[in-house]
Amino acid sequence: MSAPAATALTAQPALLTVRWSDGTVGEFASIWLRDNLPEDRDPHSGQRLIDVADLPSNPRIGSASLQGDCASIRWQDEPRTSTLPLAWLYEFAAGRRDRPELQRRIWLDGATLSAQRDFAWLAWAQLQADEAARLSWQTRLLQDGLAFLRDVPRVDGAILEAMNLVGQVAETNYGRLFDVRAVEQPENLAFSDRGLGLHLDNPYREPVPGFQALHTLLAAPDGGDSLFADGFALATHLRETAPAAFDLLARTPVPFRYQGTGADLYAERPLIELSCTGEIAAVAYNNRSIQPLRLPAGDCAAYYAAYRRFAELLREPRFQLATRLENGDLALFDNQRVLHGRSGYASARHARHLQGCYVTRDSVYSKTALLRQRRQGRAP
Amino acid sequence: MSAPAATALTAQPALLTVRWSDGTVGEFASIWLRDNLPEDRDPHSGQRLIDVADLPSNPRIGSASLQGDCASIRWQDEPRTSTLPLAWLYEFAAGRRDRPELQRRIWLDGATLSAQRDFAWLAWAQLQADEAARLSWQTRLLQDGLAFLRDVPRVDGAILEAMNLVGQVAETNYGRLFDVRAVEQPENLAFSDRGLGLHLDNPYREPVPGFQALHTLLAAPDGGDSLFADGFALATHLRETAPAAFDLLARTPVPFRYQGTGADLYAERPLIELSCTGEIAAVAYNNRSIQPLRLPAGDCAAYYAAYRRFAELLREPRFQLATRLENGDLALFDNQRVLHGRSGYASARHARHLQGCYVTRDSVYSKTALLRQRRQGRAP
Numbered sequence: 063m064s065a066p067a068a069t070a071l072t073a074q075p076a077l078l079t080v081r082w083s084d085g086t087v088g089e090f091a092s093i094w095l096r097d098n099l100p101e102d103r104d105p106h107s108g109q110r111l112i113d114v115a116d117l118p119s120n121p122r123i124g125s126a127s128l129q130g131d132c133a134s135i136r137w138q139d140e141p142r143t144s145t146l147p148l149a150w151l152y153e154f155a156a157g158r159r160d161r162p163e164l165q166r167r168i169w170l171d172g173a174t175l176s177a178q179r180d181f182a183w184l185a186w187a188q189l190q191a192d193e194a195a196r197l198s199w200q201t202r203l204l205q206d207g208l209a210f211l212r213d214v215p216r217v218d219g220a221i222l223e224a225m226n227l228v229g230q231v232a233e234t235n236y237g238r239l240f241d242v243r244a245v246e247q248p249e250n251l252a253f254s255d256r257g258l259g260l261h262l263d264n265p266y267r268e269p270v271p272g273f274q275a276l277h278t279l280l281a282a283p284d285g286g287d288s289l290f291a292d293g294f295a296l297a298t299h300l301r302e303t304a305p306a307a308f309d310l311l312a313r314t315p316v317p318f319r320y321q322g323t324g325a326d327l328y329a330e331r332p333l334i335e336l337s338c339t340g341e342i343a344a345v346a347y348n349n350r351s352i353q354p355l356r357l358p359a360g361d362c363a364a365y366y367a368a369y370r371r372f373a374e375l376l377r378e379p380r381f382q383l384a385t386r387l388e389n390g391d392l393a394l395f396d397n398q399r400v401l402h403g404r405s406g407y408a409s410a411r412h413a414r415h416l417q418g419c420y421v422t423r424d425s426v427y428s429k430t431a432l433l434r435q436r437r438q439g440r441a442p
Numbered sequence: 443m444s445a446p447a448a449t450a451l452t453a454q455p456a457l458l459t460v461r462w463s464d465g466t467v468g469e470f471a472s473i474w475l476r477d478n479l480p481e482d483r484d485p486h487s488g489q490r491l492i493d494v495a496d497l498p499s500n501p502r503i504g505s506a507s508l509q510g511d512c513a514s515i516r517w518q519d520e521p522r523t524s525t526l527p528l529a530w531l532y533e534f535a536a537g538r539r540d541r542p543e544l545q546r547r548i549w550l551d552g553a554t555l556s557a558q559r560d561f562a563w564l565a566w567a568q569l570q571a572d573e574a575a576r577l578s579w580q581t582r583l584l585q586d587g588l589a590f591l592r593d594v595p596r597v598d599g600a601i602l603e604a605m606n607l608v609g610q611v612a613e614t615n616y617g618r619l620f621d622v623r624a625v626e627q628p629e630n631l632a633f634s635d636r637g638l639g640l641h642l643d644n645p646y647r648e649p650v651p652g653f654q655a656l657h658t659l660l661a662a663p664d665g666g667d668s669l670f671a672d673g674f675a676l677a678t679h680l681r682e683t684a685p686a687a688f689d690l691l692a693r694t695p696v697p698f699r700y701q702g703t704g705a706d707l708y709a710e711r712p713l714i715e716l717s718c719t720g721e722i723a724a725v726a727y728n729n730r731s732i733q734p735l736r737l738p739a740g741d742c743a744a745y746y747a748a749y750r751r752f753a754e755l756l757r758e759p760r761f762q763l764a765t766r767l768e769n770g771d772l773a774l775f776d777n778q779r780v781l782h783g784r785s786g787y788a789s790a791r792h793a794r795h796l797q798g799c800y801v802t803r804d805s806v807y808s809k810t811a812l813l814r815q816r817r818q819g820r821a822p
Contacts, residue, residue, distance in 0.1 A: 091742030109730040269649035326811040350489040362471030431706040
């Protein structure tokens, strides 16, 4: 990215101040500068060669000056002069982040939205051949938490071919893909013809699957419609309208378990997970696999009231995006953010067959970044 | 598990109290009981058929009585009588958890320990054929965060065969396994002959690999020794000796990145990650992939002081378990807890060749639980 011209440098022992022609002012702590000198990076891999414990604990700037497109820094206590590219410093000063996919767009009132109109769609042929369209689609997938493919060949395993273009398929004890259709005596009620309330998959797993794909090989002629809701929007709504309930849900671990042939999976996590700075980082909700809460009897009334309030939000029709996936459609969604469910259908009268798989979180972001770099001519 | 006899039941509208002959007293909130009725579970899969929003918000117990090995509950506002097994209630009342692998044992003074003497070892033949030994070994692996195999065949991919018995191998952009040996111009300095300070692998990944295995195909005759330290013990030590530094590390996200052929991986996470109840849940430390911190200049001095303090702990010899992995040895460790490193070696004089892979966290716990159930005759 280009940066405007730097116009002035001011050095104090612990602080470098840089002014740019667009009015941006950057303040850089001496220890931060000392930690990020280009000469302490491996020229080939770009990896840092030093450890913070290798640095002087209190590096003092002696003087600094503009030298072409770099800032030149003389240190008081070391016989070295360091140069840092001004365009690189500008990125930090301006808070620039060339990652539009990190700009999350939450959507609360799902019922006012149309899957066809308001979310990103990409046809199978474009997925294969049109990198610009794929970059745009992946960016919106990551922003909205949900996007769709159409015309995915209705053959066994086509979902894996599709997902290997978007990210990396995560293998679990279910294998690389799983079939969703009604069977007798299912080990998991997903494999029945029951309606399923909004949920996220596999909260009993560690790690929880990052993304989930569901490919419609055969739609039921009626019933089996899909529901989606943005769990981050719902959690944000709860935080605004019932902060005490939100805090309880975020602070209380909930046990989840799945027992089946060849697996006994158990994990504890809160229904709403916060990042280390208090931002909503994940939601986990699956009424089928929640185990008995390990709470003192005296804490149950308050926790259950909060838990019920969240569950009731999930049932409010205004928050639900309802859509019907036709043959060849594929829904891909963030499985720690976007809840999914379905209406029931009559399996005795009609078959219905979906294939599903999970995709690792980082791989989707990685492929998006690589696509963008390739479009920008910055990568092969 | 067997339970002593229940001797008395006392019912109030919102609380059932049960006394057992060993003195255990269990208090169960009415909403908790109502949420956990056996009749609301699918008899085949065991999955819960109801949602918390289906429950009465304030279920009141009318009366309760001992009925053989069950507690029988009449509800005030519903025409139903429910029965709950007393042995099942006892497990909650007594806080029983039949999962010894969850009893973590942290070890701070690694230098006083011997890998051979103080950690679990299992020979290849036992891994294949001795389920009792395998259960014991896996349990200690999960308790200590580190365990070893010996006599693993020195052939390409034997590590995968071994790890498929212990858990499930996680495929990444590196593939299912990676080779650790010195190459020219490595994309990752792990693939050089440099010494590597204590670190955890791939903090730039989401999810971070749960476990890491390293199999010695060819040890260097000198150098290339292995170091390990228990990050949970170090973080606990920091929390006790420098609580403000600990809090800063736990509350500040750090950017990590890896750019290589076919991958651009980026994640932000704190160096010390806490669970929703404030317990140490993960550590992330890798000086090679830490990116410039996005901190206001005024916050740098305090953060860097805490960061340095943690980095200095990692360098203290007293905390480091040093060992030498011989040909055929395999180290398996929790990659979000146990840091690993190596001394440098002279690749020009001696080859050294390890193969590594990652194993998903849940799969190791799942296989451990299944092994235990099989030993106890509770699973096929």
